[in-house]
Amino acid sequence: xxxxxxxxxxxxxxxxxxxxxxxxxxxxxxxxxxxxxxxxxxxxxxxxxxxxxxxxxxxxxxxxxxxxxxxxxxxxxxxxxxxxxxxxxxxxxxxxxxxxxxxxxxxxxxxxxxxxxxxxxxxxxxxxxxxxxxxxxxxxxxxxxxxxxxxxxxxxxxxxxxxxxxxxxxxxxxxxxxxxxxxxxxxxxxxxxxxxxxxxxxxxxxxxxxxxxxxxxxxxxxxxxxxxxxxxxxxxxxxxxxxxxxxxxxxxxxxxxxxxxxxxxxxxxxxxxxxxxxxxxxxxxxxxxxxxxxxxxxxxxxxxxxxxxxxxxxxxxxxxxxxxxxxxxxxxxxxxxxxxxxxxxxxxxxxxxxxxxxxxxxxxx
Numbered sequence: 001x002x003x004x005x006x007x008x009x010x011x012x013x014x015x016x017x018x019x020x021x022x023x024x025x026x027x028x029x030x031x032x033x034x035x036x037x038x039x040x041x042x043x044x045x046x047x048x049x050x051x052x053x054x055x056x057x058x059x060x061x062x063x064x065x066x067x068x069x070x071x072x073x074x075x076x077x078x079x080x081x082x083x084x085x086x087x088x089x090x091x092x093x094x095x096x097x098x099x100x101x102x103x104x105x106x107x108x109x110x111x112x113x114x115x116x117x118x119x120x121x122x123x124x125x126x127x128x129x130x131x132x133x134x135x136x137x138x139x140x141x142x143x144x145x146x147x148x149x150x151x152x153x154x155x156x157x158x159x160x161x162x163x164x165x166x167x168x169x170x171x172x173x174x175x176x177x178x179x180x181x182x183x184x185x186x187x188x189x190x191x192x193x194x195x196x197x198x199x200x201x202x203x204x205x206x207x208x209x210x211x212x213x214x215x216x217x218x219x220x221x222x223x224x225x226x227x228x229x230x231x232x233x234x235x236x237x238x239x240x241x242x243x244x245x246x247x248x249x250x251x252x253x254x255x256x257x258x259x260x261x262x263x264x265x266x267x268x269x270x271x272x273x274x275x276x277x278x279x280x281x282x283x284x285x286x287x288x289x290x291x292x293x294x295x296x297x298x299x300x301x302x303x304x305x306x307x308x309x310x311x312x313x314x315x316x317x318x319x320x321x322x323x324x325x326x327x328x329x330x331x332x333x334x335x336x337x338x339x340x341x342x343x344x345x346x347x348x349x350x351x352x353x354x355x356x357x358x359x360x361x362x363x364x365x
Contacts, residue, residue, distance in 0.1 A: 178304030
């Protein structure tokens with residue numbers, strides 16, 4: 001018998017075997033197709049969730065600020081307006097599946113180049129925000145402080161100023177309208193961008209308490225000054241000179257005057273009372289102003305600081321130079337330094353020299 005005839009006979013004898021082989025083949029093909037489709041689907045899902053879809057300008061870290069009370073649509077708008085998201089559809093698809101709309105947190109967030117949708121949504125929904133460094137220094141008034149702080153955290157100027165004028169709130173912190181500026185110790189503080197105005201004040205009170213440790217409190221008691229008086233005197237000294245090396249000596253002069261019951265007659269307090277620190281020459285008409293800050297008119301220290309003194313100035317008061325000077329006057333060379341005197345006669349000579357120098361420069365007010 002021929003081979004072909006044998007095979008034909010074989011399949012004719014086992015028709016079920018032939019049909020079974022075909023069915024198995026199609027089943028295998030079907031399974032393969034299912035795996036291919038599933039693989040494509042999985043790949044598509046993976047790409048949507050984990051593929052790079054966030055691109056920052058110049059490939060550098062970018063920061064977004066999500067205001068308090070924002071909803072997911074607001075966050076999307078922030079991202080889209082900054083042109084950070086390449087494919088909005090996939091981003092919102094991931095956000096929806098992670099239920100981001102129920103987990104929106106305000107704050108400052110760092111966006112890195114080539115982040116995936118999943119990575120960014122995870123950061124946002126977990127509230128993993130970046131802290132901000134709030135810098136406060138070289139400030140004279142509560143208005144100045146409110147403006148500067150509002151530039152660095154979420155609360156606006158009005159919200160911060162309103163607390164300066166809330167006597168009950170200030171009293172709870174242990175201060176009053178005159179002394180509250182002394183609560184703010186100039187420094188750089190790390191906090192959350194969405195910190196409330198109330199939270200900011202409470203944070204500054206903690207920093208104040210931390211600053212006035214046992215050592216500084218003991219030094220203040222040793223020189224018979226309250227912490228507010230130390231800060232007030234430091235604020236005057238810092239406005240008297242731009243030479244920090246003179247702080248301790250000038251502090252010694254004022255301590256001597258306080259101890260002897262002599263009026264401080266500090267020009268910066270008059271300028272503060274007048275609300276004009278541009279005055280270069282304090283005249284008799286200036287020293288007659290009615291104000292508790294006018295140390296030409298009233299004995300002792302004014303009721304509160306005339307600015308926010310530096311830590312260096314505060315420590316200069318606590319460690320003031322023990323001397324016997326009672327007077328000082330700016331040097332006639334306009335170097336920024338001062339001539340110090342023990343007697344009124346010496347001081348008058350120094351003052352006349354400085355006044356003549358002012359006249360030569362036509363500085364009349």
